[in-house]
Amino acid sequence: MTGDPLFLDGVDLADIGIMAAKVLIAFTFLLVATMFMVWFERKLISDMQNRIGPNVAGPWGLLQTFADGVKFFFKEDLRPENADPLVFRLAPYIAAVTAFLSFAVVPIGGSFDGDSSGTVTIFGRETYLQVADPPIGILLLLAMSSIAVYGVMLAGWASGSKYPLIGSVRASAQAISYEAALGMATVVVVILAGTLSTHGIVAAQSGGITRWFVVSSGIVPFIVFLIAATAELNRPPFDLVEAEQELVGGFHTEYSSIRFALFFLAEFMNVITMSAIMVTLFFGGPAGPILFGMTWFWPTIWFLLKVLAFLFVFVWFRATLPRLRYDQLMHLGWKLLIPLILFWLMFISLKELRAAHDWNWFATYGAAFVALAIGTSLLLAGLRAGDRAFQDELEEA
Amino acid sequence: MGYLDGFKVTFMKLFEERVTTEYPKEKRPKPPRFHGRHVLNRYEDGMEKCIGCELCAGVCPARCIYVRGADNSESDPVSPGERYGYVYEINYLRCIHCDLCVEACPTEAITESKLFEFSFANRSDAIYTKNELVVGDDGLPQRQPWELWHEGDDLTTSGWMRATASAGNPDYQNRVGWSGELGYGTRNPEIGQHDLAKDEKSEMPSEEHDQSEDLH
Structure with a gap:
């Protein structure tokens, strides 16, 4: 892969400007999307439970998250006496920053069909519609999702209170267990695409639905990835980290005010990012038919629609499935998902090797x-x- | 596909009708025997019904009613009888809305309306005095500034319900009854309460008088 063509002919002021604009847009998009994700989740889950949900703040309650945010800002920032002051303050930022960073490598637009290689032209310069395209793209995603565990872990440890500690111990055990399955499902995609770059992975899936990795890798890696991602996000049915019935609020029990809001933000941001990653890895990213006019516009629309579908699925999970017991969680992870994806990984590698060496x-x-x-x-x-x-x-x- | 059936259930819920009543915006009709805040009724000529007998205060299990009677002046009587309620206070921080005061009242002076949406900012607002409890000239409860009333609420707030005998007639013990004249609007008496001679199912002795006539 050549990388982003923006930097091919050296870097000048306009390149930096475009870069800054991309960062700004991605940042704002993610924040606004998170805001509406909270609303979407609350509204959808209330629909699924025959309730009405937030409907007072703004039209259809759209501004509910905004109102909640304002409330968080004005609440008292409490810190327990036994808490470790520095780590207690640091933890929410680790959670929030990693949530932001993973989104940087996701391509959110650009046509990959035919000759076009996912670039758009802004002010006469060709560039990718993603903030960064490091050659190690996928590894960055995995790294960030691992570092995010530190946010949870440190928050629980630094709170100086037993429920957060139990919650965070659960969180780290769970994340480590499922990261193995998550990583191996990603490896399947990497083997098929032959590159670690997210842009390259999307490019490898161009040319019709059958080329999407959800189909061409067999459906198994996607299902394993979906389950592992749900566990990685600590969302129901794998939300043992914050099992209210047992642990009060889990790792963020002792957090209040804007620090709690940061955890909350990170959690929902991770849901969006994880959906975007799934779209990138298995569903061809921004691929989709260009219906009329504006060629640069449609891929982004398709991308957003696909992400929305996954957000729906996550909320659907939450509305439907009861929480797993802890030993069931570990059984599912270690005894089912990991062996399954191991065999699948072996099978896919063999298939590729055979094709390459003509065995x-x-x-x-x-x-x-x-x-x-x-x-x-x-x-x-x-x-x-x-x-x-x-x-x-x-x-x- | 046992595991996946649940997904269908939750998905189909999306298209079901909601049963929620969006409460402050829309109010459902309250049950006819709702126990809300009290009103002190008046006769149609404007006279107060309360005679200051303190039976309500005596029966109140929460001790939330404070009554002091006084003699009516002959030139300007407040009630048709000898005495009237000079002080009448109900403390709504104590009241449990059991309706025993309504049962005890010999003149149906105190009844409960259907108003329940009041929130006080201080203790003195929680103690309703006679000025606040007594109905207006139109027979409707008076609106207090801390009470949430929507338009039309007052029309459905009349409270002239009592669960047992009015006028202390033991034959009506444990019978639901009310007279058709109290509060705002009129309501037909229940079976066995109004015209016993016409009520074939009644187990009441036929020589008994019409209950509402007893009140006149």
Whole structure:
């Protein structure tokens, strides 16, 4: 990949201006989208529960989040006596900043069909419609989602209170468990695309729905990614981090005022970012038919619609599924998702290798089948042994 | 597809009709025997019904009513009887709206309206004095500044309900009854309350008088 063509002929003042404009637009877009995401979630979940939801502030309650934000600003900023002052203040910013940063690598527009390589022309300069296109794009996303765990972890630890601590311990255990499945589902996409750059991944999916990785990787990596992403976002049914019935508010129990608002913001921002990442990785990013006029305009619309569909799915999850028990959460992550995506990863790699090296079809897949059978039986035997040991332990106790 | 059925349930809810009443904007009709804040009724000629007997204060389990009676002056009587309620106060920080005062009242002077939307900013507002409790010349409760009234609310607020015998007739014990003349508007008496001779299902003795006539 060549990277953003904006910088190909050196950097001058106009390039910096375009860059600043892109940063500003992405930042504002994400903030406003978060604001409406909160409204969207509250409204949709109340619809699904036969309620009306916020409807007083602004038309259809659209300004509810704004009103809440104003309220947060004017509330007293409390800090528990036992809290670690510096870390307690730092934690919300870690959560919020990582939420912002991950969005920077998501391509939000540009046509990838035919000859056009996802660039738009602004003031006579060609550029990508994404804030940054680092060659390690996907790794940045994974890194940010890992660092976001520190926000939660440190918040719980620094609060000097037991419920936040329990919540944050749960959060880190959960995030680490599901990050493995999430990462491997991403690796499948990377293998298929042959690049880590998000722009390259979207470009690799251009040319029709069958080229989208949700189809061409088989549906499994996408489903694993969706489940792992839900767990990574600490959203229902995996919201054990803030299980109200058990933990008061979870890691942000001791937070109030604008610091709590930052966590709240980060949480919803992460939902939007994660939806955007899923669209990028599996659903062709901004790909979609150009219906009429304005060629640069339609890809962005398609992108937003796809993101909206995922936001709907996340809210739908929340409205439908009850929270998992903690051991069920760990079972699902370690005993189902990780083995499943491991096998799928092996299968996809083999398929690509065979295509690259022109191996014999029967030999390749025969070997794969044997390996799969051995692996599955070993895994099952291992799981059974583990269960037996666990039962024995229970009986002894 | 057991796991996925739930998704269909929640999705179909999107298209169902909402049952929510958006309360301050729209109010549902209240039940006929709603216990709201009290009113002190007057006769049609403007005389107060309260005779200052303090039975309401005596029966009140929350001790929220304070009554002092005084003798009517002959030249300018407040009530048709010998005495009238000189001081009448109800403390709404204590009142539990049990309606026992309404039961106890021998003249149907105190009844409960359907008004319940009042929020006080201080304790003195919570104690309704006679000036605030007594109905206006039109027979309607007076609106206090701290009460939330929407247009038309006062028309459905008449409270002339009592659960047992008016006028202390033991034959009407445990019968719901009211006279058709109290408060704002009129309402037909329930079966067994108005014209017992015409009420075939009544178990009341046929020689009993019409209840509302007893009040005249």
